[in-house]
Amino acid sequence: xxxxxxxxxxxxxxxxxxxxxxxxxxxxxxxxxxxxxxxxxxxxxxxxxxxxxxxxxxxxxxxxxxxxxxxxxxxxxxxxxxxxxxxxxxxxxxxxxxxxxxxxxxxxxxxxxxxxxxxxxxxxxxxxxxxxxxxxxxxxxxxxxxxxxxxxxxxxxxxxxxxxxxxxxxxxxxxxxxxxxxxxxxxxxxxxxxxxxxxxxxxxxxxxxxxxxxxxxxxxxxxxxxxxxxxxxxxxxxxxxxxxxxxxxxxxxxxxxxxxxxxxxxxxxxxxxxxxxxxxxxxxxxxxxxxxxxxxxxxxxxxxxxxxxxxxxxxxxxxxxxxxxxxxxxxxxxxxxxxxxxxxxx
Numbered sequence: 001x002x003x004x005x006x007x008x009x010x011x012x013x014x015x016x017x018x019x020x021x022x023x024x025x026x027x028x029x030x031x032x033x034x035x036x037x038x039x040x041x042x043x044x045x046x047x048x049x050x051x052x053x054x055x056x057x058x059x060x061x062x063x064x065x066x067x068x069x070x071x072x073x074x075x076x077x078x079x080x081x082x083x084x085x086x087x088x089x090x091x092x093x094x095x096x097x098x099x100x101x102x103x104x105x106x107x108x109x110x111x112x113x114x115x116x117x118x119x120x121x122x123x124x125x126x127x128x129x130x131x132x133x134x135x136x137x138x139x140x141x142x143x144x145x146x147x148x149x150x151x152x153x154x155x156x157x158x159x160x161x162x163x164x165x166x167x168x169x170x171x172x173x174x175x176x177x178x179x180x181x182x183x184x185x186x187x188x189x190x191x192x193x194x195x196x197x198x199x200x201x202x203x204x205x206x207x208x209x210x211x212x213x214x215x216x217x218x219x220x221x222x223x224x225x226x227x228x229x230x231x232x233x234x235x236x237x238x239x240x241x242x243x244x245x246x247x248x249x250x251x252x253x254x255x256x257x258x259x260x261x262x263x264x265x266x267x268x269x270x271x272x273x274x275x276x277x278x279x280x281x282x283x284x285x286x287x288x289x290x291x292x293x294x295x296x297x298x299x300x301x302x303x304x305x306x307x308x309x310x311x312x313x314x315x316x317x318x319x320x321x322x323x324x325x326x327x328x329x330x331x332x333x334x335x336x337x338x339x340x341x342x343x344x345x346x
Contacts, residue, residue, distance in 0.1 A: 163322050178309070195222060228245055229303075
């Protein structure tokens, strides 16, 4: 028992001695005066040089330790430790929305290219510094039927002007929720066929006028073989645009082997002219059945979205072509018009 007490006493004494040493070192560090507090210039410069040397030596030791840890990790086949990025004024700057990143793209140009694939016989021209009124006059002389002007803000499309030529009207829309084709999952690719047009829920006089304006952009004889559908769906005065290609899941009926044999025998006995005439009739019947299938198209038909996808909100409708000074507005949306959540204009 006496020996154990002596050992405990010696351990406690050693711990106290270590604590005193540590405390002494801390006191020395705290008591070390900063060079700026020393008034003598020679002493101040000597202390500053000494501190600089100590920092340099410490930096070298840390760098050697990092290199050794990196080499050891590679030898053991482990992931090396991440390199520390120094904190600078540049990489700690305040966030700014207007900063253009390297992976940013001009969504306005991509949107125009996809809009060209939706509207048949469409061409795109850079506006440059030309006034829109002069562009309208030039387009009239060149026998264009409509002008679509895409307005961008910070590389993002946010507005759309549709000007019907030669006598108007001019509609100004706010554009939002734009999703390009490449951002749509499992998207389809459009063909060069003329699309079918579907206009939903344009019920008021103003809605009918906007619907006819949109309808004038597309040909009145769609190519049903392309199976393309362009939809403008109005809901609560927001016009949702979608572009799809649909697919038929028609299952052909299997004929009996006996019926095939009798038809083959009949075909052999008939002369060539009658066989050709019968084939033509079969083709005509097939085409008429195809058109009937199109007429009975339902929402259960599988389809693929081709994009783009966006939403329009009517801001104003102007009588005639674009004119900011002498133009007469048929309808302009104002905040005081939104008196109820159940009041809609289209």
